[in-house]
Amino acid sequence: MAASTGTLIYLAEPERVERREYEVPDPEPGGLVAEVERANVCGSELHIWRGHHPQVKEGVLGHEVLCRVAELGEGVETDYAGEPVSEGDLIAPVYYLTCRTCSSCLVGGFHLCQNAYRYWSKSPDEPPHFHGTFATHYYVHPDQYFYKVPEDLDPAIAAGANCALSQVMFGLDEVGVEYGDTVVVQGAGGLGLNTLAVAAERGAETIVIEGVDGRIERAEEFGADHVIDFREHETADARAERVRELTGGTGADVGVEVAGVPDAFAEGISLLRDGGRYLEMGNISPGQTTEFDPGALTRKSIDITSAVRYDPWYLHRALEFLDSNAETYPYDDLIDAEFALEEVEEALAKSDSREVTRATLLPNA
Ligand SMILES: [Zn+2]
Ligand SMILES: [Zn+2]
Structure with missing residues (x-):
């Protein structure tokens, strides 16, 4: 892939965000680079934005997301359920890491991985830069689970699967x-x-x-x-x-x-x-x-x-649940406002004041 740049939204201090541009990285073996299709403004995102998260104080905002695979790293042929994956596929990534080697992972407590936020709170100056989902691109690391989105599932509905x-x-x-x-x-x-x-x-x-x-x-x-x-x-x-x-x-x-x-x-x-x-x-x-x-x-x-976070395979179950029940419950009504990435301040402020229930950013629309 020819070098190109992408934009991300960096939280410099509580309630102050900056737009930053970085070169889109090449994926390492086992990882992938994705384009962000939809990034929702979740309640816990507001919590981080206000400066209340115990671990994430600054960094690239965003975790609730639906992505499109832009480039697969060497060796990545399937998602974490064994489904073949190729460039252009829609995927939902788990928003944290499961390192498989820390004291929690060693006893099967993947949801409590001690390295869950190893990248999320990093400065965007550190490659691969795209550590959060309020951005045009998102970097999925090796050991970061992701799943292909069921074909007929509405992307607007699928974007909420990896969090709530x-x-x-x-x-x-x-x-x-x-x-x-x-x-x-x-x-x-x-x-x-x-x-x-x-x-x-x-x-x-x-x-x-x-x-x-x-x-x-x-x-x-x-x-x-x-x-x-x-x-x-x-x-x-x-x-x-x-x-x-x-x-x-x-x-x-x-x-x-x-x-x-x-x-x-x-x-x-x-x-x-x-x-x-x-x-x-x-x-x-x-x-x-x-x-x-x-x-x-x-x-x-x-x-x-x-319960905090979830074992990463629950995201697969969540996507299947939505695939079966998207008609039974009005999931399509939950997102009530769409914003361009440039309008991120408005999206955050209106979510914070509850003027909108669930806002979504469309960074590549
Ligand atoms: Zn969330
Ligand atoms: Zn771990």
């Missing part, structure tokens, strides 16, 4: 959601909607707690069987009482925290039956605290688990 949906499928496996379970979901943002759909497809009955009209409607479209409106059930006690009413007096089998506020964690325990299971996944900023009643936890004997 994969995260949810992994988290629900960690906590264990079975046929006939009642699952209470705290919050109907991107993670919450995916939780509702995946839980419904597993044969669970779902209850969602939310207080914003548009989100409530969307939650119903994504399979929520019951809605508890914050505005009608104003206290934690009232919400717990409502969950008991909906579950024959016992409380839910499983709770999923995807509201991302510390108080939701404390409240979540009160929504469950004795011996219930709880997944903490929405609170991702260390240092924010809540009052918690450990005695109530012990008395109810609740199992608590948490």
Whole structure:
């Protein structure tokens, strides 16, 4: 490939981005260079942009992405599911590394790879420059899983697979959601909607707690069987009482925290039956605290688990889930604003103020 340049969006300091141009690198053996088709503005991207991520403070923004293969490195003939891959194919990459040699990888905890962000937070001055997806190009390293996108799947839908949906499928496996379970979901943002759909497809009955009209409607479209409106059930006690009413007096089998506020964690325990299971996944900023009643936890004997990132093969499952269920749930409605790469500030600001729900950048349109 003749040397050409690409543009990337660099976060120099919280809430200040710069456009930078670099030469598009050649892929090393086992890696590939892709052109970015669609890069979504995810909630955790905003979190990084505001300067709240514990590890990623500066660097090239972007992780939720759909790419088109521009050049394959030597030896790359298939994706990580063994599907033949060639230049021009649409792929979804996992947004972090799994090195297979660190202490976490050595015991099979690929989602906890100690080197997950080895490249993401690097200065773009360091080759291969294109460490994030708010860019015209994206570099996929050896040991960075990627999968071909199913042929008939709408690219706009596939672009969300490598973050929220994969995260949810992994988290629900960690906590264990079975046929006939009642699952209470705290919050109907991107993670919450995916939780509702995946839980419904597993044969669970779902209850969602939310207080914003548009989100409530969307939650119903994504399979929520019951809605508890914050505005009608104003206290934690009232919400717990409502969950008991909906579950024959016992409380839910499983709770999923995807509201991302510390108080939701404390409240979540009160929504469950004795011996219930709880997944903490929405609170991702260390240092924010809540009052918690450990005695109530012990008395109810609740199992608590948490999930950050996902084992990389979950992205393959997520793409298959979308391929099967893109018609069942209105995934195509989730992206409500498209921006050119030059409009990145606007995309970030409007996402931050919630003027748009899910923005996507189209860097090569
Ligand atoms: Zn994300
Ligand atoms: Zn590792």
